[in-house]
Amino acid sequence: xxxxxxxxxxxxxxxxxxxxxxxAMEYAGYRLTRGCGCRGGYCGACATVYRLRGDxxxxxDLACQTTVQxxxxxxxxxFTPAERPxxxxxxxxxxxxxxxxxxxxxxxxxxxxxxxxxxxxKLEVMDAVQASLRGDIPGVAELTFDCVxxxxxxxxxxxxxxxxxVWQLARRLNGAYLTPRAxxxxxxxxxxxxxxxxxxxxxxxxxxxxxxVAAYKARDIEP
Amino acid sequence: xxxxxRLSRAKLAAPFARRVEELSGENPYACxxxxxxxxxxxxxxxxxxxxxxxxxxxxxxxxxxxSLSAPWVCASCHACGVRCPKGVDIARTxxxxxxxxxxxxxxxxxxxxxxxxPQIALIGAYRKLTP
Amino acid sequence: MKxxxxxxxxxxxxxxxxxENGTLAALARLGYEVRExxxxxxxGTVYSLAQDDLMRHVGPVRNLLRVxxxxxxxxxxxxxxxxxxxxxxxxxxxxxxxLRRINAFLAPDAxxxxxxxxxxxxxxxxxxxxxxxxxxxxxxxxxxxxxAYYGCVLLRPREYAVDDPDGxxxxxxxxxxxxxxxxxxxxxxxxxxxxxxxxxxxxxxGRVGRLLRSARAGGADVVVTTCPLCQFNLEERRPAGAxxxxxLYLGQLLAWALGADEPAVGAAITGxxxxxxxx
Ligand code: SF4
Ligand code: SF4
Ligand code: SF4
Ligand code: SF4
Ligand code: FES
Numbered sequence: 001x002x003x004x005x006x007x008x009x010x011x012x013x014x015x016x017x018x019x020x021x022x023x024a025m026e027y028a029g030y031r032l033t034r035g036c037g038c039r040g041g042y043c044g045a046c047a048t049v050y051r052l053r054g055d056x057x058x059x060x061d062l063a064c065q066t067t068v069q070x071x072x073x074x075x076x077x078x079f080t081p082a083e084r085p086x087x088x089x090x091x092x093x094x095x096x097x098x099x100x101x102x103x104x105x106x107x108x109x110x111x112x113x114x115x116x117x118x119x120x121x122k123l124e125v126m127d128a129v130q131a132s133l134r135g136d137i138p139g140v141a142e143l144t145f146d147c148v149x150x151x152x153x154x155x156x157x158x159x160x161x162x163x164x165x166v167w168q169l170a171r172r173l174n175g176a177y178l179t180p181r182a183x184x185x186x187x188x189x190x191x192x193x194x195x196x197x198x199x200x201x202x203x204x205x206x207x208x209x210x211x212x213v214a215a216y217k218a219r220d221i222e223p
Numbered sequence: 224x225x226x227x228x229r230l231s232r233a234k235l236a237a238p239f240a241r242r243v244e245e246l247s248g249e250n251p252y253a254c255x256x257x258x259x260x261x262x263x264x265x266x267x268x269x270x271x272x273x274x275x276x277x278x279x280x281x282x283x284x285x286x287x288x289x290s291l292s293a294p295w296v297c298a299s300c301h302a303c304g305v306r307c308p309k310g311v312d313i314a315r316t317x318x319x320x321x322x323x324x325x326x327x328x329x330x331x332x333x334x335x336x337x338x339x340x341p342q343i344a345l346i347g348a349y350r351k352l353t354p
Numbered sequence: 355m356k357x358x359x360x361x362x363x364x365x366x367x368x369x370x371x372x373x374e375n376g377t378l379a380a381l382a383r384l385g386y387e388v389r390e391x392x393x394x395x396x397x398g399t400v401y402s403l404a405q406d407d408l409m410r411h412v413g414p415v416r417n418l419l420r421v422x423x424x425x426x427x428x429x430x431x432x433x434x435x436x437x438x439x440x441x442x443x444x445x446x447x448x449x450x451x452x453l454r455r456i457n458a459f460l461a462p463d464a465x466x467x468x469x470x471x472x473x474x475x476x477x478x479x480x481x482x483x484x485x486x487x488x489x490x491x492x493x494x495x496x497x498x499x500x501x502a503y504y505g506c507v508l509l510r511p512r513e514y515a516v517d518d519p520d521g522x523x524x525x526x527x528x529x530x531x532x533x534x535x536x537x538x539x540x541x542x543x544x545x546x547x548x549x550x551x552x553x554x555x556x557x558x559x560g561r562v563g564r565l566l567r568s569a570r571a572g573g574a575d576v577v578v579t580t581c582p583l584c585q586f587n588l589e590e591r592r593p594a595g596a597x598x599x600x601x602l603y604l605g606q607l608l609a610w611a612l613g614a615d616e617p618a619v620g621a622a623i624t625g626x627x628x629x630x631x632x633x
Contacts, residue, residue, distance in 0.1 A: 096368035097339040104336045107345035108353070111395040111413030112459065130395045133342055134364040158409070248405045265544050269557050296557060299400060300545035301510035305519055312511065318403035332553045340552055342364035343435050343583045346399040347549025350410070 004070035021048055021063035021074055035078030041065045044148030047077045047120075047155075060118040060152040080151025082162035087169070094177035096135030103166050106133045108159035115153035115163065121146045125153045125163060132166050138178055140170035230283065237284040247319035251281040253309045260303035260313050269296045274303050274313050281316060294320040295332045295352065318351075325354040355387045358477075359426035361417055363436040364396055365582035370433070370603060372618060373582065377432050377474060377605030379614035383490060384482055391420045391429065397439040400549065408452070412459050414443035419465040428470035430477060432605060434581035438507030441471040441514050473508065474580065474604065475516050475524045487531040492613030494533030496623055500607070501539040501569035501577045501599070502526050505584045509543055519543075525604070529578065532611035537572035541565050546587040559593040570597040576622050577601045 002017040006024055013028040022036060037043035046063035053071035063076060085102050092098055100106055106129060115125035124143055131139035144167035153163045191197070207215065240251055254275065261273035270293040272280070280288040288294075297317040304312040324331075334348045358381070366374040381388050394417050402410035417440060421429045431437040447453040447467060457464045478487060502525035509519040517524040522543070526536035546565060547558030565588065569577050577599050579585050588601040600622050610619035 100342065100345065101336070101339040104334075104340075104345055105349070107342060108349045109396060109413075110398065110409055111416055112409055113412075113416075124393075126395065127393055130364075133396055134367040136367070246404050246406060265561060266547075266557065268560070269554075296550070296554065298506075298545050298548045298550050299403065300506040300548070302506070302543075302545065305510050305512055312403075315403045322404045322407070334552055336552055341369045341582055341586045342396070343399045343433070344549050344551050344586060346364075346396060347435075347583070348552035350398065350400050350402070351549060352553060 004068055004072075006068050006070075006072045006074055008074050010073075015068060017068070017070075019068055021050070021061075021066050021068055021072075022046055024068045025063070025074075025076075035063070035076045039064045042148060044150035045078065047080070047150040047152050048074060049077060049152070049155075050074045058156075060156070061120045062148070062150065065120065077151065077155060080154045082151060082154050082165055084162060084165040089172055089176055092169075092173060094137050094173040098173065099132045099135065099137065099140070099166055099170060102169065103132070103162065105159060105161050106166065109133060109157075109161060110159060112158060114156045114158065115161075118152045118156045120150060120152060121148060123147060128167065129161060129163065132170065137170050137173050140167060141174035141178075144170065234284040237286075239286050239288075240281055240284045242323065243281050243288075243316060243319045246322055247312075247315040249312050249315045249319075251278055251311075251316065254278045254282065254307075254311050255309060257308060259306050259308065260311075263302045263306050264297075265300065265302060266296045266298060274317075277320070278311070278313060278316060281320075288320055289324045289327070289329065291320075292331070293317070294324070299351070321351065325352075328354075330354065355385060357387045357389055357426070359421045359424050359429045360388045360390050361394055361397070361421075361429050361431050361436060361440065362390060363431065363433045365435075366433055370582035370585065372616075373432055373580070373603035373605040375605070376603060376607075376609030376614065376616055379616075380605065380608035380612045383612045383614070384487070388430070389424065389426075391417065391424060394420055397436045397443075399435050399439060401439045401442045408455055409459075411443050411446055411452075412456055414440050415447055415456050415465055416460060418444055418447075418469040418471075419460055419463055421469045422465060423463075427468065428472055430472055430474065432474050432580060434473070434505060434507045434579075435583060437471065437473040437516070438514065441473075444469060444471050445513070473516050475508070475528065478528050479517075479524050484527050484531045487528065488533075491531070491533055491611050493611055495529075495607065495611055495619075496533065498534045498619075498623055499537050499573050499575040500529045500534045501572060501574035502529055502536050502542060503539070503565070503569070503577050503579045503584060503588075504543050505579065505581050506543075506545045506548070508580065525578070525580075528604070529607065532607055534607065534611075537569070537574045539569050539572045539574065541568035546584045547591070548583055548587075551583075551587050551591055555591065558587055558591045562587055562591045563593040563596040566592060566596040566599055569599055574599060575625075578604050578607055580604050 003014045004017045005012055005014055015024040015027050035046050037045035041062055048063040049058055049060050051073045109129045113126045119125045128140050128143040147164055147167050149164040256275055258275045261267050261275045264274050267273055272291045272293045277293050294317045299314045301314050304314055332352050334352055362374055378388055395413050398413050504522055509515045512519050529536045547561040551558045585601050606616050606619050610616040
């Protein structure tokens, strides 16, 4: 079996080549209760930074998506403290200064592009910050659609911006106020409110455990 | 500011004046205290030391220059620099004092926006007044 | 049609939309095909004056790099602050060692230097010309009395001044070419207080009171500026008792005079001809 040496929080381990960082950590004996979620590159819980021997760059990526390399120095960043002011979406308007008023630190961006280099999703993070600054809400929503809120950009930003909270607000504003309404959703909501599914729900609620398990196993699954 | 100056060898030899010179790129000793900068500064009324007095403190190596309000009231309008007969760009000296103070953790004018502001107001305030 | 790379800046996409809309409508009528530079970022507003603050120059230089990428050799700015920061940063990286250090942050791209930053006022004076501008006027400003307000960054430091820093005339000449009347305005080169508006409101109110009284004393009906921060301060930081002059962007005057739709100028002119004077 091919093996490589990695350093996890400063301690060296021999691990099989080809493992992801996350699996290598588990192989080395770590039991991950934080910094691990979906294992599929969607949840953003496994933010990790590393360096490679002889290379000045500090790399940032998702532990569940990145293969170990020989001589990797690894540290996980399971959580990035980030500031999100309280707001009520219904009281906000999707207009120029909404994002900047709630996140005035956006104005501290020096356009260094460090955030973009850190993003494991390869988003144009700096462009999204700049779009936020100038109030282009649909632009921000578009640029950050694939953000997994890993916080790596936030950790590296010299302007101390809480990026993913800005993105989330932009997408909420975009969805609530700027995107055309989908008629089928309204129709389904009306059906739900009209009690169309009441009887079926009541039937489920009345089932015992075994009956419920059987029904679950027999459910229709889209191919 | 008191008009009395207390000179000492220690102050003059202190690295403070040189550090301000390095950061600002302006030679504080070029200033001959004519006061034209202060006469033209639109914010002089709100300063606890006039621009020429700020420069004097720097010349004397006096770190009291770091606890003045003047650098925080200075808006980098460059009205002083264009009229200085010695070509001193005092706005740069003011910037050096702000930068030095901020790097030492002195933040006398925290930026806490109380209403929506145009981008350029916030960008300017954060860049000049926060570390 | 002459192409012209254009850097809008954040404020022109938001609070100062009227300036952008007006100027672009006017420039189209003057035969320019204005091309907004792709993926521009904030210029930084206030040029960093500290010697060891290289990072603050990366943003403005990145914009020059984008202009280079368009194959253009110069870039137009409307906002006075953007003009100040971009033109000074362009000069800053004329030094090869500084350029090398900044390019290390822009890698794999590299700025080669040489992009010229022009402000709308110099474009109108040096390339369009006052006479050609006057010849394009479709709708005279009816002698609207204008206080042309320069503020700081259009004139200072000297090396970046769009005109004589001790006695500028360019904005007045443009106003006159459009059929307006430029009034004497002794405080026109004085600072409004700029970003101090966030932290020291009272200081800015003091400045704005003086500016507005000076403009009014000259007989102005409106104040005209190219700076969105001046515009904000003059309207939002007006102390009680100071004349409430409307504060318009130069782009709005241009648009109106060249025949584009511009309700704010129309309202100001109607207000004056019907005898309603502000303040
Ligand atoms: S934008 Fe930031 S938080 Fe979102 S995925 Fe990229 S690095 Fe993570
Ligand atoms: S890391 Fe921060 S300061 Fe740098 S470009 Fe991104 S948001 Fe702006
Ligand atoms: S104008 Fe110049 S020489 Fe005169 S006091 Fe000010 S800095 Fe000194
Ligand atoms: S740059 Fe500062 S010190 Fe100089 S005139 Fe302007 S406000 Fe005064
Ligand atoms: S564990 Fe969810 S993205 Fe890696």
